[in-house]
Amino acid sequence: MRAAIFTEPGGTPTLQEVEHTPLQGNEVLVRIAGVGICHTDLTGLNGNVPLPMPAVLGHEGAGVVEEVGSEVTHLAPGDHVVLTFDTCGDCAACNGGHPAYCVLSGPLNYFGTRLDGTTTMVQGGREIHGNWFGQSSWGTHAIASARNTVRVDKDAPLHLLGPLGCGLLTGAGTVMNVLRPQPGQSIGFWGIGTVGLAGLMAARAANCETIVAVDLSDDRLALARELGATHTFNPSSTKDVVWEILEATGGLDFTMEAVGLGSVVREALMSLRSPGVCATVGLQALDNDITIDQGHLLMGRTLTGVIEGDSDPHQLIPHLIDMWRDGRFPFDRLVTEYPLDRLEDALKDFHASKVIKPILIPSDSSH
Known part of the structure; x- marks a missing residue:
């Protein structure tokens, strides 16, 4: 071998x-x-x-x-x-x-x-x-x-x-197993790579009404729109991406960040309405200090870390293949x-x- x-x-x-x-x-x-x-x-x-x-x-x-x-x-x-x-x-x-x-x-x-x-x-x-x-x-x-x-x-x-x-399991599992949005709710994704797009596709399959995608690549944002995003934002072309998201959506029920940088975690958390849940799944290093606004968190918001989509792979992987067959993933x-x-x-x-x-x-x- x-x-x-x-x-x-x-x-x-x-x-x-x-x-x-x-x-x-x-x-x-x-x-x-x-x-x-x-x-x-x-x-x-x-x-x-x-x-x-x-x-x-x-x-x-x-x-x-x-x-x-x-x-x-x-x-x-x-x-x-x-x-x-x-x-x-x-x-x-x-x-x-x-x-x-x-x-x-x-x-x-x-x-x-x-x-x-x-x-x-x-x-x-x-x-x-x-x-x-x-x-x-x-x-x-x-x-x-x-x-x-x-x-x-x-x-x-x-x-x-x-x-x-791993990557697809993490993104889809975070949405399906942890955040669990209901039809009509809103969700946002920071980092439009494999994990972010897997989460986005799962959100679309869950019939979320508002799906936000945030990334520095316009090409990836274009793909996100093709796969179900209703709003896309490039932080490099806006002065305040959080303000623009809040203005466009009134705040999101759920967010997921797949980057791991403290600044990105804060953006995803600050874009929530109250109550709301932000899942952080991005990994920069095993030791990775971030700071958040505790006063903002106190207003009914949750920040949770997720590994591998909190999934049982023996159940989720065959399910994702079935969703792929149906055109939903x-x-x-x-x-x-x-x-x-x-x-x-x-x-x-x-x-x-x-x-x-x-x-x-x-x-x-x-x-």
Whole structure:
């Protein structure tokens, strides 16, 4: 198998031959058909999370099961699957329907090894740290646990489905599971990338009457209008975007920001009517101080943080595919495909905001 290995913060991953270590009882080996690039991958590349190196990133993989461990009963070779974040399946959060807040989320998704300290990949005598979000799928194959492997119907476009495991799940899940707007209510989105547009499409599917999109890119705002936004604002071309939103809408019932900058969180919060709820989902770094107006918050407003859309992927991913079939969640419009060996080009285009959701296709994949 080949995997994109990087060895230092800020370094460029390079495709290299590696071997996977023997499957443990609850693991599966998946041949990757397509894998997305997500902003969280960039935090790993930049060294903003404690991932040991050399390492392999990638956490929006989709592919075909090739092998299963001895304890796996609900998956079989040949199954089409989407890989998502890993969980323990046993803690209070997992048992309570909130697996995104699993007590073992850190060790299972960010530490680069299995819980027993072993790695899923080696290169000769050198350990290669995988297990990024329980998969490390920037490569031709990935090892995942049965817990974070979601079986999907074989008639769906498998090579495009990987982002349903994170970026699309986060945006849509935040709207559908946390904010839960009712028909006729209003909502706004800051940051019109994969997460913001996934939330926007979910809001349209929920029949929100007023849908606001805020971004610095006029091209992305144009796409937001095509996908359901009723109002768009570019902060670079207005003196006070909050005032303009309040003037146009009277204040929003809900907002979601997918940037993570303190200034953006404040804009999204200040654009709420009272009462109202703002969800912050953008990640700049694990330590990220922001300031808000407590007096404004006291007037019945809520600021909440959301990881992975507070979703159960085994329920939400198949549902989003059904919505795609019905034309209510056209996520394929966000995608640009790249061969896996053009990872460096895909990363450059993603950094430069030339594309919304790059998907890497291994050369031995067919679709």
